[in-house]
Amino acid sequence: MxxxxxxxxxxxxxxxxxxxxxxxxxxxxxxxxxxxxxxxxxxxxxxxxxxxxxxxxxxxxxxxxxxxxxxxxxxxxxxxxxxxxxxxxxxxxxxxxxxxxxxxxxxxxxxxxxxxxxxxxxxxxxxxxxxxxxxxxxxxxxxxxxxxxxxxxxxxxxAGLTTYRAVKRILSHLEPDDYVAVIGLGGLGSYAIQWIRALAPYVNLIGVAGRDESLEFASRIVKLDATVNTSKVDPAKAIMEITKGRGLKAVVDTVGTETTIMVYTSLLTKMGVHMIVGMIGGEAKISPLLPFIVNERILTGSIVxxxxxxxxxxxxxxxxxxxxxxxxxxxxxxxxxxxxxxxxxxxxxxxxxxxxx
Ligand SMILES: [Zn+2]
Structure with a gap:
């Protein structure tokens, strides 16, 4: 041709x-x-x-x-x-x-x-x-x-590659019946939930987004164990209820703003891991760092x-x-x-x- x-x-x-x-x-x-x-x-x-x-x-x-x-x-x-x-x-x-x-x-x-x-x-x-x-x-x-x-x-x-790497890197932290939340259910989030289901089918998966349409869209792709609409409920309270007070073993944060980092790192279990894959909107101030030390939590990021x-x-x-x-x-x-x-x-x-x- x-x-x-x-x-x-x-x-x-x-x-x-x-x-x-x-x-x-x-x-x-x-x-x-x-x-x-x-x-x-x-x-x-x-x-x-x-x-x-x-x-x-x-x-x-x-x-x-x-x-x-x-x-x-x-x-x-x-x-x-x-x-x-x-x-x-x-x-x-x-x-x-x-x-x-x-x-x-x-x-x-x-x-x-x-x-x-x-x-x-x-x-x-x-x-x-x-x-x-x-x-x-x-x-x-x-x-x-x-x-x-x-x-x-x-x-x-x-979207597929970035979330594959991020989920792969948190896999070793996940144990049966752990709770894992995906923050944001757009292009990246709709792949992140699929990788978690495919690679760690033994965890409880929570989808978090600010719109019902996004939660419904994600639920059509994979079965979510729970969903949280952040524009309707206090996400911290809702997640503590869903996890029966245990908190999250891992967060895959496809939003990556100062707010999501502060809110969701505070919901981690001991040795819980917060994986940032979204582009950080503002300067993230992580303070205080003390809970990360005494609880051996991990805050990390992943690039493509x-x-x-x-x-x-x-x-x-x-x-x-x-x-x-x-x-x-x-x-x-x-x-x-x-x-x-x-x-x-x-x-x-x-x-x-x-x-x-
Ligand atoms: Zn991209």
Whole structure:
């Protein structure tokens, strides 16, 4: 198939202003590069921050116009001459978003997400909210053969991966009949509950969100043992009632604000663990620290996941351990990206919205 000279992309030209769909040159892949015909591109809350210019003081994004989305799935359209033969044109692939530009000790240890030379999509480099996306190296591609609803696969690159790593890291702390709460039931939360059910089926799972729609949406994906609507009840009181005074062994906090950290760390059992995976809204002041020492509690964080974990996540989806289709609630056209970003910003979105190209 001959490649087009130009293709459409949704561009952030001004912070917080509607995205502009424009034609940009289609690059030709060289050496280890692969050109992907994008089929689906997910909208993450991080995209909202980048779009609004919330992190511009930190140099994110590095330039305008900028292209969002680090949840990209598509088919191989063309490739450079150093790409192996088995990566054939037409093959369906998920793009690992947490790329790096140079190998270092973290990459050598398989902790690719911690590389000192990050080239993270839609944060420091352009993302995939466009018809064609140039992958700098074929090693960032994960085969998704066998997953039939291709656009719905996209969120496995961030929402699915980030929560997989976070849940995996709290697993060793969990014992039968423990109570585990997931705070926030959006894109990340709707995967976090699935990983907990799949990897620790012996714990009691509590879903916590500020809207009934979110609680109902999550309950349709997995069976929750209890739900807490924080806009209707005092979450601390409700959780102490649900856990019969025992408290929470673990919290997976997909919101990650000062409030959620203060409220939910106070509900931990001895040796309880608070895992932060959401982007911290304000400066978190953890005080007093004394309960963490005398109760041996753990407050920790987790950032996306490694390339190895990305392969695990896709394998888990292929085995049916998680329902990747149920997470995607809305499919948008390229011209509707602004609408999707606004829905996420105003907390009207459920699960994950994916742009279908
Ligand atoms: Zn994300």
């Amino acid at each position: 001959p490649l087009p000279v130009k293709h459409r992309a949704a561009l952030v030209k001004e912070f917080g202003k509607p995205l502009v769909v424009e034609e940009i040159p289609t690059p030709e892949p060289r050496d280890r590069q692969v050109l992907i015909k994008v089929v689906g591109a997910g909208i993450c809350h991080t995209d909202v921050h980048v779009w609004k210019g919330d992190w511009s003081v930190a140099g994110i994004p590095p330039k305008l116009p900028f292209i969002l989305s680090h949840e990209v799935v598509g088919t191989i359209a063309a490739k450079g001459d150093k790409v192996p033969d088995d990566l054939k044109e037409g093959r369906n692939v998920l793009v690992y978003a947490w790329q790096w530009s140079r190998d270092d000790v973290y990459v050598a240890k398989g902790l690719t997400q911690l590389s000192e030379y990050p080239a993270h999509m839609a944060i420091v480099a352009d993302g995939g909210m466009q018809e064609y996306y140039l992958v700098s190296d074929y090693r960032f591609l994960v085969s998704v053969d066998g997953l039939e609803d291709l656009p719905a696969v996209a969120p496995l690159a961030c 996941g490694s390339l190895g974990e990305q392969i695990d996540v896709v394998t888990a989806a292929k085995r049916g351990m998680v329902n990747y289709r149920a997470v995607v609630t809305r499919r948008l056209k390229l011209e509707e990206v602004t609408e999707g970003l606004e829905a996420l910003e105003k907390r009207r979105a459920l699960g994950r919205q994916v742009v279908v190209l």
